[in-house]
Amino acid sequence: MSERYYVNLPLALGPFTLDGPEAHHLATVCRLRPGDAVCLFNGDGREYPSRVVHVARREVHLEVLEVCQPLRELPFSLEVAAPIPKGDRGQFLIEKLTELGVTTFAPLICERSNAHPRETRRDKLERHVIEASKQCGRNVLMQIGELATWADYCNREKTDALCIFAHPEADAAFSTIPFGKSERRPVQLAVGPEGGFTDEEIALAQQHGWIAVSLGPRILRLETAAITLAIAVAQF
Ligand code: SAH
Numbered sequence: 001m002s003e004r005y006y007v008n009l010p011l012a013l014g015p016f017t018l019d020g021p022e023a024h025h026l027a028t029v030c031r032l033r034p035g036d037a038v039c040l041f042n043g044d045g046r047e048y049p050s051r052v053v054h055v056a057r058r059e060v061h062l063e064v065l066e067v068c069q070p071l072r073e074l075p076f077s078l079e080v081a082a083p084i085p086k087g088d089r090g091q092f093l094i095e096k097l098t099e100l101g102v103t104t105f106a107p108l109i110c111e112r113s114n115a116h117p118r119e120t121r122r123d124k125l126e127r128h129v130i131e132a133s134k135q136c137g138r139n140v141l142m143q144i145g146e147l148a149t150w151a152d153y154c155n156r157e158k159t160d161a162l163c164i165f166a167h168p169e170a171d172a173a174f175s176t177i178p179f180g181k182s183e184r185r186p187v188q189l190a191v192g193p194e195g196g197f198t199d200e201e202i203a204l205a206q207q208h209g210w211i212a213v214s215l216g217p218r219i220l221r222l223e224t225a226a227i228t229l230a231i232a233v234a235q236f
Helices: 020-029 088-099 120-137 150-154 199-207 222-234
Strands: 003-004 012-021 037-041 049-057 059-064 078-082 104-109 162-166 187-190 211-213
Touching: 003 020, 003 120, 012 020, 012 049, 012 187, 020 049, 020 059, 078 222, 088 104, 088 211, 104 150, 150 199, 162 222, 187 222, 199 211
Parallel strands: 003 037, 078 104, 078 187, 162 187, 162 211
Antiparallel strands: 012 059, 037 049, 049 059
16 A cells, blocks of 8 residues: 555545645655655545655645545444543554544543543544554544543433443343344444443443443453454454
8 A cells, every 4th residue: 555645635636735744744754756656535435546746845746646435434333432541542542443443432531530631632632543544544534522421421312323331340241242244233332441430320321221241351451441342343
């Protein structure tokens, strides 16, 4: 796959001028030269194989040669809600969920989680999504939902989604959830903070039809739990 560049602009066949950090990256870091192939994407579900025409000091002139629409999305909507772990672990979680094809990540504030303003900054989370999308070939960006408390998240308008939350003391193992490959119903998954969900949060979830599942006898880091659930649901 040629080097992928994200642009926050409409794209079409023909000439295109790249500027800003992506142009700098292309010219100075990747040292691409006229004639080299690159691939542009803007999150519209398509990708745009292109050729470098001219490299100037602050901008790079490209020619978009093709418009392709490879199928790289899951065939159903998958939302994952979780508190954002601090630092590198937060970045890791966002990257892996993007790679797994998750449609939306909903950042949560739970009773036992502290919201770290720096970690929850939307622009920072979106940057991680773009970097992961460049690497994994995804042409639709994982959406970042609004930061919400667990109570507000549970009280959101009802959808027809299958709602599953991970809880170490749940009776049901994940494998007992009845969903098959043919099922195309939207799925919502939720994971609690390192301190766990409180009894009230668990009761509230159950009142709203969320199903509690266990992921085995060991306590997983919240990002491990979220990624495990997403993999199990995606069933590639
Ligand atoms: N001490 C906490 C552990 C929290 S781990 C407790 O006992 O609940 C962080 C989150 O990861 C949990 O809220 C849960 O959603 C998920 N998780 C971790 N290990 C799990 C397991 N074995 N089964 C189900 N969920 C798990």
